[in-house]
Amino acid sequence: MTISRRVFVKSGGLALFSFGLDPLFLARAAFAVRQSAGPPDRRILVCLFQRGAVDGLNMIVPHGDPIYYRERPRIAVPRQDVIDLDGYFGLHPRLAALRAMWDEKILAVVHAVGSPDATRSHFDAQDYMESGTPGVKATPDGWLNRYCQHHREHADTPFRAVAFGPELPRILAGSAPSLAIDDLQAFGLRVPQPGVRDRLTQAFEELYAGSATGLLSTSSREAFEAVRALRRADPTRYRPAAGADYPRGRLGKALLEIAQLIKADLGLQVAFADVTGWDTHVNQGASEGQLATRLGELAQALTAFTRDLGERMRDVVVLTMSEFGRTVRENGNSGTDHGHATAMLALGGTVNGGRVLGKWPGLDPAQRFEGRDVAVTTDFRDLFAELLARHLGAQDLSAVFPQFAADPTRFPGAIRA
Amino acid sequence: MxxxxxxxxxxxxxxxxxxxxxxxxxxxxxxxxxxxxxxxxxxxxxxxxxxxxxxxxxxxLSPERIADDRLARVERDFEILGYDRRDLAAMYAAARRERRREKRGGEADTVAASHPAGPLVQRGRRLTGEFADLAVVRAVLSERQLYEVMVDFWTNHFNVYVAKGADRFLAPDYIEHTIRPHAMGRFADLLIATAQSPAMVFYLDNWRSTAQGRNENYARELLELHTLGVDGGYTQQDVIEVARILTGWSIQPPRRGAAFEFHAGAHDRGEKQVLGVGFPGGHGMDEGIGLLKLLASHPATMHHVSQELCRRFVSDDAPDGCVDDAVAAWKRSDGDVREVLRAIFRGPDFWAARNVRAKVKTPLEFVVSAARAVAGQPDTSPRLAQVVARLGEPLYRHVAPDGYPEREDAWVNSGALLDRMNAAVALAAGRLPGITISLDSVTAASEPEALIDAVDATILGGAMSANTRAVIERQMSDVSDPWQARARAVGLAIGGPEFQRQ
Structure with a gap:
């Protein structure tokens, strides 16, 4: 890593300074982050959905287990490449940047987490993970939305729950206001002349207020509130702090915009973004290759986000999730097929970091689910419920996860109590 | 007979x-x-x-008897239609070589991605853009409207993702030669055509599935999405058996044109059993054909696909009566899509007042209906398809095999609504590149009242609410230029709440 240089340029009475890539900066920020998390009503949960089912075993590698190497002759990450965490598990080499966060104890891994439902269908499994009701297809809303419905003490702003992408995902669907933002800067009516823009905005607002029904009505109301709030915050002037270098592409853009919204203090509490490209049936690669590229982007995005937020990270937790894991054994195409449990990452100020959480079931065929997949030892609802209860301060978990008795003794321990 | x-x-x-x-x-x-x-x-x-x-x-219901000269004239301008799969495969390979050459030539830094693309890569991008635009142009201009609607329906039912490797050049062939010829035919024929289409075989990895190294991806989606439906009563073992039957259903190497091929050596020769039906081993490709016919006429398939059709044509919550009528027609006609459709359009649910103007338009439906409402004449540039994409439905780019959803909650959210308003205003003002419009064909009136009446009758089918009328009237008093007044009224009508429904 290059030695950092801090350059102070005096110009027109303004002192501009830029940080280099200083590992100490991250360390200091992380330390501050861990010491002084704010009260729950200031806290923020960022969920990243790795759609397509990430291979948990090549993301958080059980390099201490010979079965892993036996079952994956072509795609196992060689032991010398793994970034060791605890002697048994280690990070994929492209996640090396996360090691600093692990050392600062703001990054935890929950392994062998997943759904009690056995489906290997992406759509069903994503549906269940987003509805929060495994096995029940009829649930109309998503669990993040239900959290917002039942915990109204948090000030309702149009930006309380935001999905970054063109569509509102299932996890945020429901009666509580939530917003899908594809491009923060272009949010609103795009008409060159401000006068015309304002008149048209008002006209459309009146049209929808008076004539829209159902979902069109609620969504349009949220839209116009958001337009007003965002205009006040002016996101066009945003520059990431501390030299944060977000990767190109949707994930980097989404996390950058999440950081913007957090810093603009518009009341963001729950953010969501998709990360695609994990369905590695063919030529998944080992230390290099398809999965490595996706993981590299993820690590760069998380690093940039952490750097950009600096001490604000103390109130934030980023949680990754994925619908299921992949087969322990590689398939005939140097890839992996749909499996069961996977690994999830929790990163942030309230995280009980520096450890791999959850009960590890082992890779022995006798310990596997249906003889082929990593067994689920942590119901994903226990992890999600812990985030809601201990990070966001949720009281009524039964409303968020119906027919599921959330029990703190089963929480994996991802958040410092 | x-x-x-x-x-x-x-x-x-x-x-x-x-x-x-x-x-x-x-x-x-x-x-x-x-x-x-x-x-x-x-x-x-x-x-x-x-x-x-x-x-x-x-x-x-008989599109082949409808003349479609206007579309045929415009289609002649689409370069993509002049190439077959082999041509496109060769171009794709050449573009790849060019990109590799230029990468090697450039400095070895990580921002190499930002240097400008070479002419072959650019041509590839232009053709990919044309391909998406062609779907929009056909939907806007064709007289065979139901046929185009069904092409869109099956394109989503049998979704492939154009940006996955070889599907970049296989997808146009898939639409032209797999989906379109069968869109109003028999379901079994369409199902078999998709199973043998290079685009699908590649997209769901079946080309890599062999007796020695099985890949379940296509087998699972075939049961879950294409035929029986997720509640269709199959098991994980059925998925495995289907995958075994379809081992060897493969394609030529892309550089040789990627035509469908059965590889007998890769086929699992053992006995299989699917849904309780035995498939004796050693029958090669016939096993797969038999399986697809079995699936095509399975009651769960009839129900699942009929439900999707009723959702598309009648209501997001497919009414049971509609589904029953469709299934009965399916049985009677051995899966003739026209008969199934006819039964749906004759049914009381289709005409029930509660279902009229009840469905929210998908982004494609919104953009195309807006273009049609102003007598739009699109060109071959990909701009209209880009608008559809911005509204949330980039054509042929739905990654997952389930295709774009047919439910309003997938499309209605505050950001997307604002984008619809933006598109409406730009279209009505003639600011949307890629399409010329004719507000004269909506109305020649300039008096506010006559203008609003015409907009109501032509664009909103007479459903304009009193509130909408009042808001547009107030806006009219704001604008003195008659051309601008008309554009404003049309833009507000198309971007407003009534036009979002169909």
Missing amino acids: KTLLVSSLVALAQALPAQHPALTARDSAFHALNRLAYGPRPDEVDRVAALGVTTWIERQ
């Missing part, structure tokens, strides 16, 4: 007035144009009402 006779007799017997008594002739025409077509062009409601909506529906 006999079946044909019987089914047309049954059809005749069912030829009840395809119109709800509560709907006027114009309302019926507007409703049919919103569902069987991508919305009316100016004057079209009157023309369909005069012809009789039942007659119009019957014509739409």
Whole structure:
């Protein structure tokens, strides 16, 4: 890593300074982050959905287990490449940047987490993970939305729950206001002349207020509130702090915009973004290759986000999730097929970091689910419920996860109590 | 022949007035144009009402008898239609070589991605853009509207993702030679065609599935999405057995044109059993054909696909009666898509007042119906397809095999609504590149009242609410220039709440 240089340029009475890539900066920020998390009503949960089912075993590698190497002759990450965490598990080499966060104890891994439902269908499994009701297809809303419905003490702003992408995902669907933002800067009516823009905005607002029904009505109301709030915050002037270098592409853009919204203090509490490209049936690669590229982007995005937020990270937790894991054994195409449990990452100020959480079931065929997949030892609802209860301060978990008795003794321990 | 006779007799017997008594002739025409077509062009409601909506529906059910010269003329400008799969494969390979050459030539830094693309890569991008635009242009211009709606329906039902490797050049062939020829034919033929299409074989990895290294991806989606449906009563073991039957269904190497090929050496020769039906080993590709026929006529498939059709044409919550009628027609006609559709359009649910103007348009439906409402004439540039993409539905780019959803909650959210308003304002002002419009064909009126009346009748089918009228009226007093006034009124109508529904 290059030695950092801090350059102070005096110009027109303004002192501009830029940080280099200083590992100490991250360390200091992380330390501050861990010491002084704010009260729950200031806290923020960022969920990243790795759609397509990430291979948990090549993301958080059980390099201490010979079965892993036996079952994956072509795609196992060689032991010398793994970034060791605890002697048994280690990070994929492209996640090396996360090691600093692990050392600062703001990054935890929950392994062998997943759904009690056995489906290997992406759509069903994503549906269940987003509805929060495994096995029940009829649930109309998503669990993040239900959290917002039942915990109204948090000030309702149009930006309380935001999905970054063109569509509102299932996890945020429901009666509580939530917003899908594809491009923060272009949010609103795009008409060159401000006068015309304002008149048209008002006209459309009146049209929808008076004539829209159902979902069109609620969504349009949220839209116009958001337009007003965002205009006040002016996101066009945003520059990431501390030299944060977000990767190109949707994930980097989404996390950058999440950081913007957090810093603009518009009341963001729950953010969501998709990360695609994990369905590695063919030529998944080992230390290099398809999965490595996706993981590299993820690590760069998380690093940039952490750097950009600096001490604000103390109130934030980023949680990754994925619908299921992949087969322990590689398939005939140097890839992996749909499996069961996977690994999830929790990163942030309230995280009980520096450890791999959850009960590890082992890779022995006798310990596997249906003889082929990593067994689920942590119901994903226990992890999600812990985030809601201990990070966001949720009281009524039964409303968020119906027919599921959330029990703190089963929480994996991802958040410092 | 006999079946044909019987089914047309049954059809005749069912030829009840395809119109709800509560709907006027114009309302019926507007409703049919919103569902069987991508919305009316100016004057079209009157023309369909005069012809009789039942007659119009019957014509739409036989697209091969409808002349489509205007579209044919525009299609001639699409370069992509001049190339077959082999041509496109060769171009793709050449573009890859060019990109690799330039990468090697450039400095070895990580921002190499930002240097400008070479001419072959650029041509590839242009053709990919044309490919998406062609779908929009056909939907806007074709007289065979129901046919184009069904092409979109099956494109989503049998979704492939154009940006996955070889599908960049296989997808155009898939649409032209797999989906379009069978869109109004027999379901079994369409199913078999997709199973043997290079694009699908590549997209769901079946080309890599061999007796030695099985890949379940296609087998699972075949059961879950293409045929039985997720609640269709199959097990994980069925998925495995289906995958075994389909081992060896593969394609030539892309550089040789990527045609479908059966690789006998890769086929699992053992005995299999699917849904309790035995498939003795050693029958090669016939096992797969037998399996697909079994699946195509399975009751769970009839129910699942009929439900999707009722969701598309009638209501997001497919009414049971609609599904029952469709399934009955499916059984009678051995899966003839026209008969299934006819049964849906004749059913009381299709005409029920609660289902009229009840469905929210998908982004494609919104953009195409808006373009048609202003007599739009699109060109070959990908701009209209880009608008559809911005609204959340980039064509052929739905990654997952389930295709774009047919439910309003997938499309209605605050950000997307604002984007629809933006598109409406830009379109009506003539600021949307890639399409020329004619507000003259909506109305020549400039008096606010006459103008708003015309906009209501032509664009909103007479459903403009009092509030909408009042808001547009207030805006009219704001604008002195008559051309601008018309653009403002049309933009507000298309971006407003009534036009979002069909």
